[in-house]
Amino acid sequence: MGSPPIIDGGFARWLAARAGQALTTLRTEMGFADPGALKSAGDKVSHDLIRTELARWRPGDAVLSEEDEGSRLAWTAEVGSDVVSRLTADRVWIIDPLDGTREFSEEGRSDWAVHVALWARRAPTSHGLVAGAVALPAQHRVLGTDHAPAYPPMTVEAATPGGGRTIRLAASRSRPPVFLAELAEDIGAHLVPMGSAGAKIAAVVTGEVDAYIHAGGQYEWDSAAPVAVATATGLHASRIDGSALKYNEADPRLPDLLVCRKDLASRLLAALQRHSG
Numbered sequence: 001m002g003s004p005p006i007i008d009g010g011f012a013r014w015l016a017a018r019a020g021q022a023l024t025t026l027r028t029e030m031g032f033a034d035p036g037a038l039k040s041a042g043d044k045v046s047h048d049l050i051r052t053e054l055a056r057w058r059p060g061d062a063v064l065s066e067e068d069e070g071s072r073l074a075w076t077a078e079v080g081s082d083v084v085s086r087l088t089a090d091r092v093w094i095i096d097p098l099d100g101t102r103e104f105s106e107e108g109r110s111d112w113a114v115h116v117a118l119w120a121r122r123a124p125t126s127h128g129l130v131a132g133a134v135a136l137p138a139q140h141r142v143l144g145t146d147h148a149p150a151y152p153p154m155t156v157e158a159a160t161p162g163g164g165r166t167i168r169l170a171a172s173r174s175r176p177p178v179f180l181a182e183l184a185e186d187i188g189a190h191l192v193p194m195g196s197a198g199a200k201i202a203a204v205v206t207g208e209v210d211a212y213i214h215a216g217g218q219y220e221w222d223s224a225a226p227v228a229v230a231t232a233t234g235l236h237a238s239r240i241d242g243s244a245l246k247y248n249e250a251d252p253r254l255p256d257l258l259v260c261r262k263d264l265a266s267r268l269l270a271a272l273q274r275h276s277g
């Protein structure tokens with residue numbers, strides 16, 4: 001095997017793709033008879049692969065991974081030195097080895113992903129993410145900041161003044177925000193249930209849906225890599241109150257977000273203000 005790309009964006013794509021291949025192989029080998037075992041094995045195989053490659057190729061960088069012990073804890077004096085090291089590090093890889101774990105364990109579903117993002121202290125962006133890749137192995141694609149996808153094409157109806165195409169809103173198929181059905185009805189939007197934050201943000205990036213709204217709980221690794229890709233593409237990404245998404249915070253909880261086409265952001269933020277309070 002040759003060396004991976006030196007540039008961080010290319011390296012993130014390489015790493016996410018490799019983990020995605022390992023997950024695809026695992027799904028084939030294990031089958032779907034025991035979903036619990038498949039989920040656990042998937043988390044472990046992908047996490048171990050990513051951890052090993054990061055230790056080998058980026059030994060000086062810190063890592064925040066969903067599958068690390070204690071990763072969900074906010075930093076306090078009692079929490080171990082791993083957490084402290086990422087808070088003083090200049091570069092931190094934020095990893096979700098398997099996003100959409102539930103869907104990964106269901107035969108025929110392709111809405112699961114591998115997330116690899118890099119946060120840097122001296123980043124020019126407010127979210128601090130400088131590279132990222134989202135592998136969607138069952139969709140045979142990897143989206144990455146190294147070759148940021150083109151901005152999603154505007155439909156003919158949306159481009160027509162007064163054109164009233166229904167907004168397509170992606171949301172969690174298992175844990176949608178409690179207020180979302182009402183919000184959708186208010187703005188005449190159509191809900192598209194889907195698993196995995198990465199798969200939903202990828203659907204916004206490719207123009208399959210117009211927006212993704214989440215609230216009620218999530219962690220930095222659920223959105224870091226897909227938000228890096230979405231913002232590199234030029235899409236809007238923020239908290240649902242419009243404030244900036246922040247990564248590598250002492251508390252890794254990042255419970256809500258809005259990712260959407262720029263032209264929809266003010267309308268959706270106004271609707272969120274009416275419904276999410």
Ligand SMILES: Nc1ncnc2c1ncn2[C@@H]1O[C@H](COP(=O)(O)O)[C@@H](OP(=O)(O)O)[C@H]1O
Nearest residue numbers: 098099100101172175195196197216217218222
């Ligand atoms: N209320 C909640 N609290 C914590 N995590 C949540 C959550 N709702 C969604 N998530 C996480 O966000 C990711 C996407 O969720 P969903 O598929 O429902 O949209 C999943 O990541 P994992 O699959 O990595 O656990 C899920 O665990």
Ligand SMILES: [Mg+2]
Nearest residue numbers: 096099100222
């Ligand atoms: Mg996740």
